[in-house]
Amino acid sequence: MKKNSILKLKKFVNKNLLxxxxxxxxxxxxxxxxxxxxxxxxxxxxxxxxxxxxxxxxKFFSGFCKKESHGYIIFVKTNFEHxxxxxxxxxxxxRRKPYWIFFDNPSNISSKKIIILNYNKxxxxxxxxxxxxxxxILDNFENRCLYLEKHD
Amino acid sequence: MTELIxxxxxxxxxxxxxxxxxxxxxxxxxxxxxxxxxxVSVVLHANMVLFLSFFNLNLSKIVNIYIFIISILIxxxxxxxxxxxxFFDYKQGRIYFLLFLCVVIFLDIANNASLSWDAEKFWFLxxxxxxxxxxxxxxSNVANSxxxxxxxxxxxxxxxxxxxxxxxxxxxxxxxIFIISILCLVDLLKTNNIYKFVISIFCIFISYDYDIVFSGxxxxxxxxxxxxxxxxxxxxxxxxxxxxxxxxxxxxxxxxLLIWTKQEGAIYAFFLILTLLFCFKLELQKxxxxxxxxxxxxxxxxxxxxxxxxxxxxxYGYNDFSILSIVDKISFIRIILILKYFLLAFLKNYLLxxxxxxxxxxFIDKKIFIKSFYxxxxxxxxxxxxxxxxxxxxxxxxxxLKTSLDRLIYSISPFIxxxxxxxxxxxxxN
Numbered sequence: 001m002k003k004n005s006i007l008k009l010k011k012f013v014n015k016n017l018l019x020x021x022x023x024x025x026x027x028x029x030x031x032x033x034x035x036x037x038x039x040x041x042x043x044x045x046x047x048x049x050x051x052x053x054x055x056x057x058x059k060f061f062s063g064f065c066k067k068e069s070h071g072y073i074i075f076v077k078t079n080f081e082h083x084x085x086x087x088x089x090x091x092x093x094x095r096r097k098p099y100w101i102f103f104d105n106p107s108n109i110s111s112k113k114i115i116i117l118n119y120n121k122x123x124x125x126x127x128x129x130x131x132x133x134x135x136x137i138l139d140n141f142e143n144r145c146l147y148l149e150k151h152d
Numbered sequence: 153m154t155e156l157i158x159x160x161x162x163x164x165x166x167x168x169x170x171x172x173x174x175x176x177x178x179x180x181x182x183x184x185x186x187x188x189x190x191x192v193s194v195v196l197h198a199n200m201v202l203f204l205s206f207f208n209l210n211l212s213k214i215v216n217i218y219i220f221i222i223s224i225l226i227x228x229x230x231x232x233x234x235x236x237x238x239f240f241d242y243k244q245g246r247i248y249f250l251l252f253l254c255v256v257i258f259l260d261i262a263n264n265a266s267l268s269w270d271a272e273k274f275w276f277l278x279x280x281x282x283x284x285x286x287x288x289x290x291x292s293n294v295a296n297s298x299x300x301x302x303x304x305x306x307x308x309x310x311x312x313x314x315x316x317x318x319x320x321x322x323x324x325x326x327x328x329i330f331i332i333s334i335l336c337l338v339d340l341l342k343t344n345n346i347y348k349f350v351i352s353i354f355c356i357f358i359s360y361d362y363d364i365v366f367s368g369x370x371x372x373x374x375x376x377x378x379x380x381x382x383x384x385x386x387x388x389x390x391x392x393x394x395x396x397x398x399x400x401x402x403x404x405x406x407x408x409l410l411i412w413t414k415q416e417g418a419i420y421a422f423f424l425i426l427t428l429l430f431c432f433k434l435e436l437q438k439x440x441x442x443x444x445x446x447x448x449x450x451x452x453x454x455x456x457x458x459x460x461x462x463x464x465x466x467x468y469g470y471n472d473f474s475i476l477s478i479v480d481k482i483s484f485i486r487i488i489l490i491l492k493y494f495l496l497a498f499l500k501n502y503l504l505x506x507x508x509x510x511x512x513x514x515f516i517d518k519k520i521f522i523k524s525f526y527x528x529x530x531x532x533x534x535x536x537x538x539x540x541x542x543x544x545x546x547x548x549x550x551x552x553l554k555t556s557l558d559r560l561i562y563s564i565s566p567f568i569x570x571x572x573x574x575x576x577x578x579x580x581x582n
Contacts, residue, residue, distance in 0.1 A: 016346060023350045030353050031256065034360075039259040043156050048265065048318045055266035070266075100276050103319070105284055 049078045065145040067092065069117040072145040073101050076115055080138065080147065086113035089130060091120045113138075116146040158315045159262055159324070163254040165314075166328045167247070170194055172225045186246050187336040191380045194329055195405050201309055202302050202412055206456055208287040211312055218309075249349060250335065253356065257327045261366050265320050271368025278304035279319065283311065289460050298463040300453070302412035303370040326372045330365060331356065333379035337569045340386050342577050355569060358502040364562055373413045374420060374563040381406045381424055382570040385526060388432055396434075400442065403428065408449045416541070418450060420564065423533040431526035481544055490542045493553040494535075497561050504561065507531075507568035510575050520578045527567050527574065534564040 013020060031037070042051055056062045056070035064071030069090070076086065085108050088097040095117075099106055114135065124130065135148035170193040171186070184192065200221070204214045267276060277294045278301050291297045311322030338352045359365075365372045384399040384406075407424055410417035425446045429439050456462075498504045511528070514521045521528075538560050545552050 019346050019350065023346055026350050026353050030357060033357060034256045034260050035263075036256050036259060039263040040156065042263050043159070043259060044153055048155070048320075051263055052265045055264050059266060059269075061269050096273065098272060100272065100280060103280070103283075106277075106280075 049074050061095075065141050066118065068095050068098055069145055070098055070101065072117065072141060073098060073115060075141075076139065076147050077101055082113075084108045084110035084112070086115050086147070087111040088115045088117065090117040091123055091129070092118045112150050114148045114150075116148065117144075119144050119146055155262070155316065158321075159258050160255070162314050162316060162321060162324055163251060163258060163328075166310075166325065167250065167254070169222060170197070170328075170332075172222065172229050185339055187250070187332060187339050188383070190250075190332050191336045191383070192402065194332065195377075195380060195402060195409065198302070198306060198409055199405050201305060202409070205288050205301070205305055208289050208460075210285040210287045211282050211308060212285055214309065215312055218313075245345065249352075250331065253331045253335075253352075254328060257331060257356075257360075257366075258324050260362065261320055261323055261327050264362050264366070265318070266367060268363060268367035268369050274299055275304050275307070275368055275370060276319075279308050279311075279322070282308035288456075292461045296463075298415075298457065300412045300414060300417070302409060303373050303414075306373075307368075323366055323368060326366055326376075329376040330372050333376035333566075334359070334569070336383050337379050337566070337573065340383060340573050340577070342580050358506075359562075359565070361562075364559055369559065370414050371559045371563040374410065374417055375566055377406045377409050377413070378420065378424075378564065379566040379569065382527075382566050385427070386570060386573065388428075389523070389526070400428070400434075400438065404442065404445050404449070407446055411449055411453050416537075416560070418453070419537055420534065421446065421449075423530055423537070426533060427526055427530045431529050477546075478544060481546075486543055486549060489549065490539060490553065493542075493557050494539070497557050500558065501561060501565070503565045503568050507565075507571055510568075510571050514575070517578075520575060523578060524571060524574045527571050531564075531567050534567075538564075 046054075053064065053071040053074045056074075057064055059070075062068040062070045064075075073088070082102065085099055085102045085104050085106070087109055088099065090097060099109065114130070116130065124132075132146075132148065135150055137146060138149050139147040167190075170190045172193065173189060197218075201214060201218065204217055209217075274296050277296075278291060278299070281290055281294050282301075282305055288301060291301060306325055307319075307322035309322070310325040311319055314321035314324070334355050335352055338348050338355060341348055341351065343351075359375075365375075381403055384403050387394075387399050388396065403424060407421035410421040410424075425442060428434065428442055434442075498508065514524060538557070542549065542553060542557070
């Protein structure tokens with residue numbers, strides 16, 4: 001019985017040798033193109049928010065602390081406790097504010113805590129956007145992205 | 153590691169749910185293949201979830217009703233176990249192939265996880281609305297309420313029923329429908345399973361781009377629905393006209409899904425209907441019914457928009473439709489500019505390049521050209537539509553062409569798969 005099936009298999013391989021070799025290569029190119037091994041490694045070793053942050057660094061409209069700065073907002077979300085969504089002020093005013101990262105109702109935005117993105121002293125002086133002295137600095141990334149809390 | 157296990161469970165869950173033979177109640181339809189059966193289930197289930205949302209039910213209620221219906225399906229499938237072929241169709245190895253493709257693509261989605269610019273602006277706010285258990289009535293308070301909500305609804309629905317707590321779990325469904333629609337098309341090839349395996353991988357390979365397909369854009373849904381519609385077209389051209397009515401109903405259901413996926417979906421659906429009416433030999437009575445049903449579906453869309461007070465305007469960038477303005481926009485420079493970007497899109501998109509090659513080759517043999525005429529009809533209609541919406545755009549034309557043309561062309565490209573299949577099958581026969 002076993003011999004019979006081995007013979008059948010041999011016959012099948014001989015008949016379809018070329019296409020089997022091609023499918024073997026296609027299979028490996030496919031796995032390579034979709035980074036299967038890398039993806040498994042990152043999913044096991046990095047949590048969702050780390051992966052999300054890394055992924056936004058490659059986007060043309062974002063980065064860690066530039067443009068829409070998804071990375072920094074993810075950092076604030078994961079490293080601090082939030083009862084409400086902190087208000088986001090982006091000094092590049094035309095940029096959108098990705099409040100969705102907090103996965104909360106947008107009506108729950110509070111200005112008690114503020115995330116400042118792409119901070120620029122000169123623009124702040126000129127337009128008087130925020131008086132930082134009124135706030136306690138909870139986090140400061142290269143004086144460009146800040147997480148502030150209003151003094152009681 | 154837990155997340156990885158949950159992703160595998162999600163694959164099993166989706167395959168199981170959609171493998172439940174939804175047409176078990178009718179003996180005539182048991183010859184469908186695994187992939188075809190799953191595609192039919194996806195279309196039916198998506199229509200069902202969409203239909204339930206019209207009654208202003210919140211997502212929890214929709215999920216409960218859905219689970220109830222699935223339970224009934226399971227009972228019937230167990231009652232007629234012979235017909236419960238799909239999920240246990242392991243002998244042909246197709247289920248393993250489907251699971252393998254799902255693993256590869258789902259892991260890529262899980263690792264990348266980011267949303268596109270459009271997805272954040274137009275679609276994800278709707279997703280959050282449903283996730284917060286708000287019914288569609290509340291969409292009038294969300295930006296761009298005139299955009300259809302089907303994609304966001306399905307995204308949230310599969311996020312809610314998933315074991316994974318992150319939003320990408322909803323988008324895994326997009327990956328699933330993308331894979332299954334391509335497999336369903338490739339399954340039409342009259343070759344053995346190894347060739348189908350290689351060609352499926354090749355098709356996924358050339359049509360996959362995370363940023364266009366899985367970053368939350370709705371083009372993947374349009375692409376998948378059109379792929380399923382193309383496989384229906386293929387069946388309608390077969391000499392043995394088995395299940396003609398079934399495929400016609402399926403196309404109409406796909407039209408409904410297209411109408412509720414994106415604004416331009418209604419136009420793609422219209423071209424599907426036009427192709428049916430002009431290129432297929434159908435009885436006049438059926439043609440009238442198809443036409444009437446399509447316009448009824450459009451009417452329902454408008455009615456729901458009006459009923460729930462959604463905005464009723466067209467997309468941004470189309471404000472002035474006076475004859476003078478239209479004539480003003482049709483200029484030689486604009487036409488050349490659009491053609492230039494079309495050419496660039498052809499060079500960037502391998503699928504289009506292959507389609508173009510087959511188009512030229514089909515001139516050698518008139519038989520294949522006549523046989524594929526309905527595909528060319530559909531393609532020309534779609535390309536003309538994309539050309540004219542670009543031409544009539546009021547805003548920055550170059551910005552539109554740079555940012556949208558790729559995606560628009562991508563979403564209509566499944567006709568090229570059908571072209572390839574037609575071509576291969578034709579020469580296989582002769």
